[in-house]
Amino acid sequence: MNYGRLALPVLALALAPLLPGIINRTKAVIAGRKGQPLFQLYFDLAKLLRKGAVYSHTTSLVFRAGPVVGLISAAAVLLVLPLGGAAAPVTFSADLIFLAYLLGLMRFFTVIAALDTGSAFEAMGASREVQFSALAEPVLLMALAAIALAGQSSGSPLHGLPFCLSVIYSRLSLATWMHSGPALLMVAGALWVVFLAENSRIPFDDPNTHLELTMIHEVMVLDHGGPDFAMILYGASLKMWTLGALLAGLIVPVRTGNSFLDAGACVLGLFVLAVLTGVVESVMARLRLTRVPQLLVSAGFLSTFALALIIWS
Amino acid sequence: MLIVLSAIGLLVFSGLISFLCGRCSRAANLIGAGGAISGSLAGFFRAVQILCAGTAEHFHLVWDVPYGSLSFRIDALAALFLVPIFLVCALSGLYGLGYMKPWSGRKNLGAYWFFFNGLAASMAMVVIAANGVLFLICWEVMALCSFFLVTFEHEERSVQRAGWIYLAATHIGTAFIIVLFLMFGRVCGSLDFNAFLAARGHLGSAADILFVLAVIGFGAKAGFVPFHIWLPEAHPAAPSPVSAVMSGVMIKTGIYGIVRTLTFLGAPHIWWGWLLVAIGLVSGIPGVLMALAQHDLKRLLAYHSVENIGIIALGLGLGVLGIALKMPALAVLGFGGGLLHVVNHALFKGLLFMGAGSVQHGAGTREIDLLGGLVKRMPWTGATFLIGAVAICGLPPLNGFVSEFLIYMGGFHALGGQSSIAAGALLIIGLALIGGLAAACFTKAFGVVFLGEPRSSHGANSHEAGWSMRIAMSLLAAGCVGIGFFSPWVVSPVAHAVESVSGLSHVVVQGLLAPASSALLQIAVISALCALGVIVLSLLRGRMLSGRISSTEGTWDCGYLRPSEKMQYTASSFAQPLTAMFEPILRIKTHQPSFLIKEESGCDSHGSGPFFPGGAAFESHSEDFFLKSVYGPIFMAIQRLALRLRFLQAGRVQFYILYIALTLFVLLIWCLR
Structure with a gap:
C-alpha cells in the first residue's frame, strides 16, 4: 500500500456527492430552471444524518445491514480504483474482478434489503435491478479487458501486474487512442451504457419519477429513512464515481506522469461526464422496460467486437 | 494411510451395527450418526495432513479377484477430494442425527445409516482406489448406496420416479467407465493405476477415445449438461442430509474421475481443453437459468449444482488448454481454481441443502412461493443460508469468490496467448453472466423464503431446527467464511494437488501461484477492514439513533391501507423478467384457467360477465428441455423395442429351460466347430 495514494479515495469520498448535483444543475439549466x-x-446527507428512523415491522436485521454493507463495499472499491494515470492505493492482479464483485455484493444486499420489506413495489424494482445488472456485468468486464489489451498492443511490453486496473489505465495514452481509436470508441460506448444502467439514469431508470411502478433503484430504497437513507445515497454516489472514473480514465487519455495532473484531468473528465448525463436526461425519455435488455446486450456485443478488433488489428 | 482405511472401516462397521439394531430407532440413530461423525472426522484430519504435506502414501494387498488388487494410493489429488468428502459426511451425519429423528419408529433408521455410512465409505474408497476393478466396485457400491438413500421415502410416486431416473443415469455412466477401464487394460496390460501411469504418453490415438469415454462416463455422475437430468430429480427426493452429501461431494467423484484420467493420458490435445470449456459454458449458463425458473427450493439448488460443476469444468478446461498450449500459468490457475471450487462448492452447497432441509423440517414445505418471513422464526437457518447464498454467488469476502477469482485470473491469462484468446473471452463473459444470474437466483431464494411476511400458514407456523442441525450448518458457514478470509493459506495446499494434475514441479507451481496468492492476501486484508467497517458503521448508526425517535410502522405501500401478505411479490414474478428473456432455453409452460366464475355473483345487464370475478389461478413451470425432448423420446423408443421382444417372456418355466438348453447347444456347436 502506498500511503500517498490514499489521496485518491479521500478525494472520491469528498467529491462523489457533487456528481448528482452537477447532473441536476445541467438538467435545470437546459430546462430553463x-x-x-x-x-x-x-x-x-447532513439533514438525513440528523434524523431519526422508521422501520417496518416486517423487516429484520437484513434490512438494517443492507445500507451498511452497501456503503462499505462502495467505499472499499475506491481502494483499487485508479483515476486516469494516477494509481490506486492498492494494486494487485485481476483487481478489476474484485471491483466488479464488490459492486455485486453491494447490489446483493440492496436487493435483499428491498425484499425484506415485503413490499411488492420494492421487490419489482429489485427484480429489474438483478436482471439488468446480470446483463451489465459481462459488458463491464469485457470492456475493461479490451482496454487492457489495447494498452498492451500499442507497444508497451507486458510486465508488471497484468489486468490490474492501475496498470491498465496508466498504459492507456494518446498513442493508444491513435493506434486503436475506433475500438476504444466502441468500448467507451459500452462503458457509457454500463454507467447509465448501473447508476439508474435515463434511459434505463428515471430517478425523478413519482410512480413506484416505473422506478428501479429508487423504488428499492423506498422504505429506508434517516441515516440509512443517507448511507444509501452516499453509497450510490460513490458507485457513480467509481463507474464514472473507469469511463473518464478512458476518454481523457492525459498521461503526464505527474499523478496530480493525471488525477485532476480525470476528475474534470468525471464532471464532464456528469454534464453529459444531464444532457442525456434532458433530451431523452426512458426506454420501455422491454427495450432495456436489448440495449445492454448490444453494449455487450459492442465491447466484444471491440476486443476482437483490438486482438486482430 | 492406515488411519484413513480404519476410518473407512469404522464407517462400514458402525453402519452394520446400526443396521442390526434397526428395530430400535434411537440406538440405530445414535450409533449410525456417531460412527459417521467419528469415522469421517478421523479421515478428515488425516486427509488435511496429507494434503498440506503434499506427500503420497501407498497400500497394497493381493486380491483373488481377476485383474484386481487391493491397492490404495493417497496423493495430494486424492486428499483434496477426501477433505470435502469426509467433512461434509461428518457434518451431514451430525445434521442427520436431528433431521432423521421424526422418522424414528416409522422407518427403519438402521437401514438409512447403513447406506449413509456406506456411501461415505465408498466415496472415500473411490478416491483412494488404485486399481480399475476396485475402483469400479467402489463406484457401484456408491451408486447403489445413494440409490437406496434417494428412495428412502419410497412410498411416494415422485420419489420412485426420481430413483429410477437416477439408477438409469448412473448406470449408463458406469457402462462408459467400464469400457474406459477395459480399453486402458487392453493397452496397458493391467488394471492397476500404476500400469496406466507407466503407459502414459504411449497411448497414441486411443487417448482421444479414452478422454471422451471419461467425459461421458464421469460427466454423467458429475452432472454435465446434457447428462444432468438426474440431479434435479434425485436431489429433491432424497432426505436433506443425503442431498447435501450427494450434491456437495458425490457428484465431485465424477470430477475426480476426469482429473484422474487426465493424469493417465499424458500430454493433452488442445481440443480436450476446448471441449471442457464448452461443457463448462453449456452446463453453467443453462444450469443457472433453469435454477431461476424453479419453484422447489431443493430443485433450485440441484440446478445450481449443474451450474457449479460447469464452473469447475471451465477451470479444468483452462488448465488442460494451458498444458496443451505450454502456458503453465494458465494451467496452474485453471486447475487451481477448478479444484479449489470443488472444495468450496462442497461447503456452500452442503450448507444450502441443509438449510433447505431445515426449511422443509420447520415449515413443512419446500415450495418457495408458499414461504416467507422465516428469518424471524428460524434465525440460525436464515443467517447460515444467507452466508451460503453470498458464497455461491461468488461474492467477496466468502469462499466462492476465491476460486472464481483464480479461474478469472486464468481467463485473463488466456487473453494473453494467441490461440487461447477466444477461450479467455468466452470464459470471462460466461462467468460474469453466471455470476449475475446466480445473484438474481439467490436473492430470489433467500429473499422470498426468509424475508418479508409469511405467504401461507407454512411460513407462519415454522420453527427453528434442532441443535445438531444448527451446529452442522454453523460449522459449514464458518468454513465458507474461513476460506474466504484465509484464502492465501488455502491456496498452497491446493497447489500440491495442482502439481500432480499438471505434472509441473512444486517450485514452478508455487511461483506461478505467487501473484494470485499476493492478490488474495490483499483481498483478505481489505475484506477484514470491510468487516471491521461494517461493525463500526453499525455501531455508529446505533449511537446516532439512540437519542432520536426511531419507530416501527407498516411497510410503505403507496398509501394503500390494507396490504396483505398475499400481495407480496412471489419468486416467480421476481424471476419473470429473466425467465421471459431466456424463454427459448427454459420453455416455460403456463396454465391460466379463465376466471372461475361463481354462480352467485350477479351478471350485469348485458350478460357479458359478473361484476366480481370469483377467483383466478395461475401456474407456470419450466420443463427440462433434455428430459422432455431428448431422453424422453429415446427411452420411449427403447421401450417400444423392448415390448416387441416381450413374446420371449412367456411366463412358462418350460420355455425358459428350453432357451437355456438351446443356448448351451449353440455354444457347444460353436466350440466344436
Whole structure:
C-alpha cells in the first residue's frame, strides 16, 4: 500500500456527492430552471444524518445491514480504483474482478434489503435491478479487458501486474487512442451504457419519477429513512464515481506522469461526464422496460467486437 | 494411510451395527450418526495432513479377484477430494442425527445409516482406489448406496420416479467407465493405476477415445449438461442430509474421475481443453437459468449444482488448454481454481441443502412461493443460508469468490496467448453472466423464503431446527467464511494437488501461484477492514439513533391501507423478467384457467360477465428441455423395442429351460466347430 495514494479515495469520498448535483444543475439549466444548489446532496446527507428512523415491522436485521454493507463495499472499491494515470492505493492482479464483485455484493444486499420489506413495489424494482445488472456485468468486464489489451498492443511490453486496473489505465495514452481509436470508441460506448444502467439514469431508470411502478433503484430504497437513507445515497454516489472514473480514465487519455495532473484531468473528465448525463436526461425519455435488455446486450456485443478488433488489428 | 482405511472401516462397521439394531430407532440413530461423525472426522484430519504435506502414501494387498488388487494410493489429488468428502459426511451425519429423528419408529433408521455410512465409505474408497476393478466396485457400491438413500421415502410416486431416473443415469455412466477401464487394460496390460501411469504418453490415438469415454462416463455422475437430468430429480427426493452429501461431494467423484484420467493420458490435445470449456459454458449458463425458473427450493439448488460443476469444468478446461498450449500459468490457475471450487462448492452447497432441509423440517414445505418471513422464526437457518447464498454467488469476502477469482485470473491469462484468446473471452463473459444470474437466483431464494411476511400458514407456523442441525450448518458457514478470509493459506495446499494434475514441479507451481496468492492476501486484508467497517458503521448508526425517535410502522405501500401478505411479490414474478428473456432455453409452460366464475355473483345487464370475478389461478413451470425432448423420446423408443421382444417372456418355466438348453447347444456347436 502506498500511503500517498490514499489521496485518491479521500478525494472520491469528498467529491462523489457533487456528481448528482452537477447532473441536476445541467438538467435545470437546459430546462430553463434555476435548479438546486450544486451541493444539494451534501445538504441532504447532513439533514438525513440528523434524523431519526422508521422501520417496518416486517423487516429484520437484513434490512438494517443492507445500507451498511452497501456503503462499505462502495467505499472499499475506491481502494483499487485508479483515476486516469494516477494509481490506486492498492494494486494487485485481476483487481478489476474484485471491483466488479464488490459492486455485486453491494447490489446483493440492496436487493435483499428491498425484499425484506415485503413490499411488492420494492421487490419489482429489485427484480429489474438483478436482471439488468446480470446483463451489465459481462459488458463491464469485457470492456475493461479490451482496454487492457489495447494498452498492451500499442507497444508497451507486458510486465508488471497484468489486468490490474492501475496498470491498465496508466498504459492507456494518446498513442493508444491513435493506434486503436475506433475500438476504444466502441468500448467507451459500452462503458457509457454500463454507467447509465448501473447508476439508474435515463434511459434505463428515471430517478425523478413519482410512480413506484416505473422506478428501479429508487423504488428499492423506498422504505429506508434517516441515516440509512443517507448511507444509501452516499453509497450510490460513490458507485457513480467509481463507474464514472473507469469511463473518464478512458476518454481523457492525459498521461503526464505527474499523478496530480493525471488525477485532476480525470476528475474534470468525471464532471464532464456528469454534464453529459444531464444532457442525456434532458433530451431523452426512458426506454420501455422491454427495450432495456436489448440495449445492454448490444453494449455487450459492442465491447466484444471491440476486443476482437483490438486482438486482430 | 492406515488411519484413513480404519476410518473407512469404522464407517462400514458402525453402519452394520446400526443396521442390526434397526428395530430400535434411537440406538440405530445414535450409533449410525456417531460412527459417521467419528469415522469421517478421523479421515478428515488425516486427509488435511496429507494434503498440506503434499506427500503420497501407498497400500497394497493381493486380491483373488481377476485383474484386481487391493491397492490404495493417497496423493495430494486424492486428499483434496477426501477433505470435502469426509467433512461434509461428518457434518451431514451430525445434521442427520436431528433431521432423521421424526422418522424414528416409522422407518427403519438402521437401514438409512447403513447406506449413509456406506456411501461415505465408498466415496472415500473411490478416491483412494488404485486399481480399475476396485475402483469400479467402489463406484457401484456408491451408486447403489445413494440409490437406496434417494428412495428412502419410497412410498411416494415422485420419489420412485426420481430413483429410477437416477439408477438409469448412473448406470449408463458406469457402462462408459467400464469400457474406459477395459480399453486402458487392453493397452496397458493391467488394471492397476500404476500400469496406466507407466503407459502414459504411449497411448497414441486411443487417448482421444479414452478422454471422451471419461467425459461421458464421469460427466454423467458429475452432472454435465446434457447428462444432468438426474440431479434435479434425485436431489429433491432424497432426505436433506443425503442431498447435501450427494450434491456437495458425490457428484465431485465424477470430477475426480476426469482429473484422474487426465493424469493417465499424458500430454493433452488442445481440443480436450476446448471441449471442457464448452461443457463448462453449456452446463453453467443453462444450469443457472433453469435454477431461476424453479419453484422447489431443493430443485433450485440441484440446478445450481449443474451450474457449479460447469464452473469447475471451465477451470479444468483452462488448465488442460494451458498444458496443451505450454502456458503453465494458465494451467496452474485453471486447475487451481477448478479444484479449489470443488472444495468450496462442497461447503456452500452442503450448507444450502441443509438449510433447505431445515426449511422443509420447520415449515413443512419446500415450495418457495408458499414461504416467507422465516428469518424471524428460524434465525440460525436464515443467517447460515444467507452466508451460503453470498458464497455461491461468488461474492467477496466468502469462499466462492476465491476460486472464481483464480479461474478469472486464468481467463485473463488466456487473453494473453494467441490461440487461447477466444477461450479467455468466452470464459470471462460466461462467468460474469453466471455470476449475475446466480445473484438474481439467490436473492430470489433467500429473499422470498426468509424475508418479508409469511405467504401461507407454512411460513407462519415454522420453527427453528434442532441443535445438531444448527451446529452442522454453523460449522459449514464458518468454513465458507474461513476460506474466504484465509484464502492465501488455502491456496498452497491446493497447489500440491495442482502439481500432480499438471505434472509441473512444486517450485514452478508455487511461483506461478505467487501473484494470485499476493492478490488474495490483499483481498483478505481489505475484506477484514470491510468487516471491521461494517461493525463500526453499525455501531455508529446505533449511537446516532439512540437519542432520536426511531419507530416501527407498516411497510410503505403507496398509501394503500390494507396490504396483505398475499400481495407480496412471489419468486416467480421476481424471476419473470429473466425467465421471459431466456424463454427459448427454459420453455416455460403456463396454465391460466379463465376466471372461475361463481354462480352467485350477479351478471350485469348485458350478460357479458359478473361484476366480481370469483377467483383466478395461475401456474407456470419450466420443463427440462433434455428430459422432455431428448431422453424422453429415446427411452420411449427403447421401450417400444423392448415390448416387441416381450413374446420371449412367456411366463412358462418350460420355455425358459428350453432357451437355456438351446443356448448351451449353440455354444457347444460353436466350440466344436
